[in-house]
Amino acid sequence: MPTVPAKRDTYTPDSLLTVAVRVFNERGYDGTSMEHLSKAAGISKSSIYHHVRGKEELLRRAISRALDGLFGILDEPAAVDGPAIDRLEHVARRTTEVLMSELPYVTLLLRVRGNTDTERWAMARRRDFDQRVTALLRQAAAEGDLRTDVDPRLATRLLFGMINSLVEWYRPDRGGRTPGPDPEVADAVVRTAFAGLRT
Amino acid sequence: MPTVPAKRDTYTPDSLLTVAVRVFNERGYDGTSMEHLSKAAGISKSSIYHHVRGKEELLRRAISRALDGLFGILDEPAAVDGPAIDRLEHVARRTTEVLMSELPYVTLLLRVRGNTDTERWAMARRRDFDQRVTALLRQAAAEGDLRTDVDPRLATRLLFGMINSLVEWYRPDRGGRTPGPDPEVADAVVRTAFAGLRT
Numbered sequence: 400m401p402t403v404p405a406k407r408d409t410y411t412p413d414s415l416l417t418v419a420v421r422v423f424n425e426r427g428y429d430g431t432s433m434e435h436l437s438k439a440a441g442i443s444k445s446s447i448y449h450h451v452r453g454k455e456e457l458l459r460r461a462i463s464r465a466l467d468g469l470f471g472i473l474d475e476p477a478a479v480d481g482p483a484i485d486r487l488e489h490v491a492r493r494t495t496e497v498l499m500s501e502l503p504y505v506t507l508l509l510r511v512r513g514n515t516d517t518e519r520w521a522m523a524r525r526r527d528f529d530q531r532v533t534a535l536l537r538q539a540a541a542e543g544d545l546r547t548d549v550d551p552r553l554a555t556r557l558l559f560g561m562i563n564s565l566v567e568w569y570r571p572d573r574g575g576r577t578p579g580p581d582p583e584v585a586d587a588v589v590r591t592a593f594a595g596l597r598t
Numbered sequence: 599m600p601t602v603p604a605k606r607d608t609y610t611p612d613s614l615l616t617v618a619v620r621v622f623n624e625r626g627y628d629g630t631s632m633e634h635l636s637k638a639a640g641i642s643k644s645s646i647y648h649h650v651r652g653k654e655e656l657l658r659r660a661i662s663r664a665l666d667g668l669f670g671i672l673d674e675p676a677a678v679d680g681p682a683i684d685r686l687e688h689v690a691r692r693t694t695e696v697l698m699s700e701l702p703y704v705t706l707l708l709r710v711r712g713n714t715d716t717e718r719w720a721m722a723r724r725r726d727f728d729q730r731v732t733a734l735l736r737q738a739a740a741e742g743d744l745r746t747d748v749d750p751r752l753a754t755r756l757l758f759g760m761i762n763s764l765v766e767w768y769r770p771d772r773g774g775r776t777p778g779p780d781p782e783v784a785d786a787v788v789r790t791a792f793a794g795l796r797t
Contacts, residue, residue: 427626430629484796536795543797544796544797545795545796545797546789546793546794546795546796546797548785548789549785549786549789549790549795550782550786553782553783553786554786554790554795556763556767557760557763557786557787557790558760558790558795559763560759560760560761560762560763560764560766560767561756561757561759561760561763562759563759563763564755564756564758564759564760564762564763565759567759568755568759583749583752584752586747586748587748587749587752587753587756588756590745590747590748591748591753591756591757591791591794592790592794592795593794593795593796594745594794594796595745595790595791595792595793595794596735596744596745596748596753596757596791596792597683597743597744597745597792597793598742598743598744598745
């Protein structure tokens with residue numbers, strides 16, 4: 400079998416992860432082989448095995464990075480103190496920001512479908528996050544600040560449907576954006592979801 | 599090569615399409631071969647070729663069904679007459695309903711990525727639809743009924759992000775739903791997007 404053209408392995412765990420996540424998002428995790436990763440990184444498979452045990456470890460690291468970003472939000476002071484409606488708005492805004500700043504990692508998280516232990520763990524953690532937000536919605540409704548004619552679980556799905564859609568259309572390098580999360584997008588999410596489009 | 603176990607071909611174009619769309623959504627259009635379709639339908643490949651020229655024709659028919667449903671909304675009286683904000687609300691509600699009633703077809707439409715002429719055509723038609731809705735948003739803003747601090751293109755993306763997320767989580771056979779579009783979901787979309795979650 401032909402080997403990959405020699406390239407000195409100068410990868411760090413982080414830079415190898417960047418390549419792997421790009422390939423996972425392009426081909427799908429299931430559709431990615433170690434051969435694909437080796438070609439994309441330009442180093443041999445044995446060099447990759449020097450860094451990680453296999454592609455599932457790369458997936459776990461990538462997903463962990465997305466989850467750390469998302470769960471970190473729930474521990475921020477503005478997500479912990481104050482009326483539930485304000486904490487919810489903060490979580491919505493910050494989730495949108497984390498999605499933009501960690502776009503490839505969150506994209507991967509949102510696309511996993513549960514064929515391996517790591518994928519099932521990722522899906523369980525996503526459900527945990529959603530349930531924490533649903534609990535906030537229930538509390539905001541109990542405090543009288545959230546409309547009560549939309550079921551909290553349904554509202555959570557619609558809110559995240561709106562936010563998560565960014566992985567389909569948000570491109571940080573398009574339209575002369577400055578690097579980092581676009582504050583206009585986070586504002587638009589919060590205004591639309593909490594105040595509505597109608598004047 | 600082993601042939602598929604004999605089954606009398608009792609398919610109509612519509613019932614064959616139902617099978618094909620299910621397989622396309624499970625495996626992805628690119629990942630589906632005529633062999634996969636033949637196995638799923640339980641009839642030989644040559645029987646399938648008796649109905650259609652190939653898998654791209656099945657894709658085109660499926661996508662057409664989704665697009666006919668969506669574009670049909672724009673010609674409904676409530677989408678044509680009256681203040682733009684009310685027409686927009688009607689379009690949002692009806693798009694949600696069509697998505698629920700034509701779930702597998704719209705799911706396929708939303709997932710195509712543009713490797714064939716049919717896929718590129720589907721993506722162009724989706725953009726047409728989005729632009730028609732963006733034009734409605736601009737008009738509603740000009741009429742003073744839509745908030746002006748959210749860019750109309752961004753608002754269109756967030757609105758459809760919310761609606762289109764249904765393909766990820768809406769399951770018509772779950773939770774004892776009655777057949778057909780769930781009016782609670784369409785109400786929730788309209789309330790959230792136009793009036794906002796905050797009281």
